[in-house]
Amino acid sequence: MSEDLEDIKVDLQSRSILPSKARQEITLRPRASKHGTRPISSSSSSSASSASTVDASTTDPLSQNLHLPGLASIYLKTFGCAHNISDSEYMLGLLSTYGYNIVSHPSDADCYVINSCTVKDPSQAAFINVVREAQSKNIPVVVCGCVPQADRKVKGLENVSTIGVMQIDKIVDAVTESLQGNTVRYLSLRSGLPSLHLPKIRRNPYIEIIPLSTGCLGNCTYCKTKHARGTLGSYPISEILKRAQSAIKEGVMEIWLSSEDTGAYGIDINTSLSTLLQRLTREVVTVETGVMLRIGMTNPPYILDQLSSVSKIMNLPQVFSFLHVPVQSGSDNVLVGEGGMNREYTRRDFEKVCDELIKSVPDITIATDIICGFPNEKEDDFKQTMSLMEKYRFHICNISQFYPRPGTVAARMKRIDTKIVKGRSREFSTLFNSFKPYKKYVSTTQTVFFGLESDNTKTMSVGHLKNYTKVLVPIDLEIRGCKAEVEIEKGERFHISGKVVPNSVVRLVALPKEDSEEKKETETEENCDEQNYKVVESCVGDGCGETGCSSKGEEEKEECCGTGDCQSVEKVEEEKVDTSDTSSFTDVKFMVAVTLPAVAGLSLVIYAIVKSLKRR
Incomplete structure (x- = not known):
């Protein structure tokens, strides 16, 4: 029996079905009814780390509904930014390549995968509601992204599997274990970044999102994302060029460069955003490809010295003349003053960015963000923010009320009266909507x-x-x-x-x-x-x-x-424990029918396993 399984493992690896660091053991466990009680080990968490196997002498595997790739269906929901969307696309690619079915509706799922956002309270509350929905149906859940990475003690995640932002290539392990009734946690930080060349299923086949880096160099007092993504870690230019080349060959129309701060790209590896953009537009995303390049969000401090070169790039016909530069406040007291945001730039710095872009890039769109009601914001500070908006009359602006995120410096600050905050938000929105x-x-x-x-x-x-x-x-x-x-x-x-x-x-x-041509008429x-x-x-x-x-x-x-x-980012060890189940934002619905050859190959493997067990 062990020799048969060893042969099967070799066959799986030769078919390139398994990800590079996939499980080293093939484990068969009974699949419980979707709406019934799922298998729960009676052993302690320490013994749960070793996988149990089915006793073929007492169990007929053909009579069981096994939770195996090819049989189980996965629903993935994403909250948050483009970086999160890219992570979700990679995770779906891994799951699909391994043989899991991807479904677009939660009612069809055997397991939920939820990629979370920790920017604001509503986003976290919304994803917790999805977790509870799954638990109420006794469906296993795997929670990924910034929330579990930033705080693994978040209420509501005690009995679900979790994956941190640096461990997205563990998604197959996490889903497989969760379907078997276990809870796993992959939250440790490790050297190196997740590969840019993992399998991927894009939410939009025409848009490739390439993360340039993870983390940032700032220490904003209100930001919880830093707790999850950590300090800046940039991908080498060569890896980004290869990813872009692959995406163009696959037929994308737009390439989005995503990051927590694109302007800071490369500082940690002795290069820069300007250098990357020059090489990308000269070597890969050329006019002849028909592909458009979009530069992601940048904070003012790290784009200031690159304005001239970045402006030239955005004037190229294959680059969108669009840039998101969040200002958050028009008052230096709020931006850099005592008890403020610690944003590391002044209003004048932000104005320099806007003035240079408007002068050098005809008809550019500059998007920005505003936070109303930061704890140290006085009425005069708010009026300065209003005047900044009046001056530039931004086409696009995200207007938020201040949310104190647990564990941040700003969460310990005395908050402004809620009525005042709401009033300022309404006043700002009225001005913005008048444009x-x-x-x-x-x-x-x-x-x-x-x-x-x-x-x-x-x-x-x-x-x-x-x-x-x-x-x-x-x-x-x-x-x-x-x-x-x-x-x-x-x-x-x-x-x-x-x-x-x-x-x-x-x-x-x-x-x-x-x-395809044969589908156009019937499926328009x-x-x-x-x-x-x-x-x-x-x-x-x-x-x-x-x-x-x-x-x-x-x-x-x-x-x-x-x-x-x-x-500072908390380092936690990987652990696995047995447990029983208890219990907008962008809803990325991936409508994918998985028909990859890997599924067919895996079906043969499953058949071989079951046949071997029955012989026993």
Whole structure:
């Protein structure tokens, strides 16, 4: 029997089904009913680390519904920034390659995987609600991302498996163990970064998100993300170029460079964002590829010395002239004063960034973030922030009320009265919503890049100008992956709309594989529905900016307006314990039908295991 299993393991590895650091043992356990009691070991946590096996002499494996890849289905939900979305895409790629089925609806799942965000209270509360939903159905849960990494003692995660931000390649182990009734924790920090070359399933086949780095060099008093992502760790330029080359070969239309702070990229490895961008646009993302490059969120301090070179890059035809630069406040007292945010730049520094970009990059879109009601914010500080908004009249701004995140310096500060904070938030939102930034486009003809997006009604195709302004035209599935000239007829608050100029459509990249010719006629409406990813008029950023819009009551409603994807570390040992089950934001629904050859190969392996056990 052991020889048979050893042969099977060798066969699995030769088929490249297992990830590089996959489990070293193949374990078979009974699968409990989805709505019944799941298997629970009676042994202590210390003995749980060694896997138990099925006794073939007393159990007929053919009579059991085994939780094995190829049989189990996984639902993944993501909260937060573009970096989180990229991590989720890698985890789904690993799960799919291993043989798990990926489903788009939680009711079809045998296990939930939830990638969490710790930026604000509402995002954490929302994901905890999803955990409780799964637990109420007795479905195993694996929680990933910033929340468990930043604080593994978070209430509600006591009996679920957890994976930290540096351990995304452990997702197969975590899901497999969770389906077998165990709880595992992979939260230790390790040298090196997760590989950029893991299997990946993109939420949008046309958009490749490449994390340039993880962590940052700042120490903002309100930020919980630093507790999770840690200090800056940058990927080598060569690895980023290889990832971009692979993505272009796979047919993407946009490459997003994501980071907690793109401006700081490379400081730890003696290079810079400017150097990376020059090589990317010269060697990989060239005009001839038809691929557009989008630079992710940067804080002011580390972009100041690179403004000239970055401006030149954003003037290239293959680079979106869009940049997210969060300011958070227009007052130096709040930014760098005693009891403030410790943002490491002044209002004047931020103004230098804006002034240089506006002067050097025609029609650039600058997005920003504002936090209303920081503990040391006085009325005059708030008025200074209002004046900054009035001066630049940003097209896109994420307006948040201050949230004290547990464990941060700001959480220990005395808070401003809630009524005052809400009043300031409303006043700021009223000013921001009074702007009419897109009227200037009416009666002009603009070049628009169309991806896979459609609006909420599914009657309009959604594209973007070079400055990433959102453009709506009557729905046309054939325009996906193309650029076209559009006559602009209306300028709304958060988008413009018009009609495509006849004979102006130029295909840049092929339609995704699922849109084959034989499917177009019969699945037009379904495909439109599937691709309604909604980059939406909210949530701008990448790393740790303000992420998502909360749908709360009128008194607490936040304004997150624009277009885009918004936003000391505790070392813990890896551990595994047996336990019994107890108990917007971007909802990334991956609509994927897994038909990879690996599944077929794995089915043969499962059959061999079961047949061998039955012979016993």
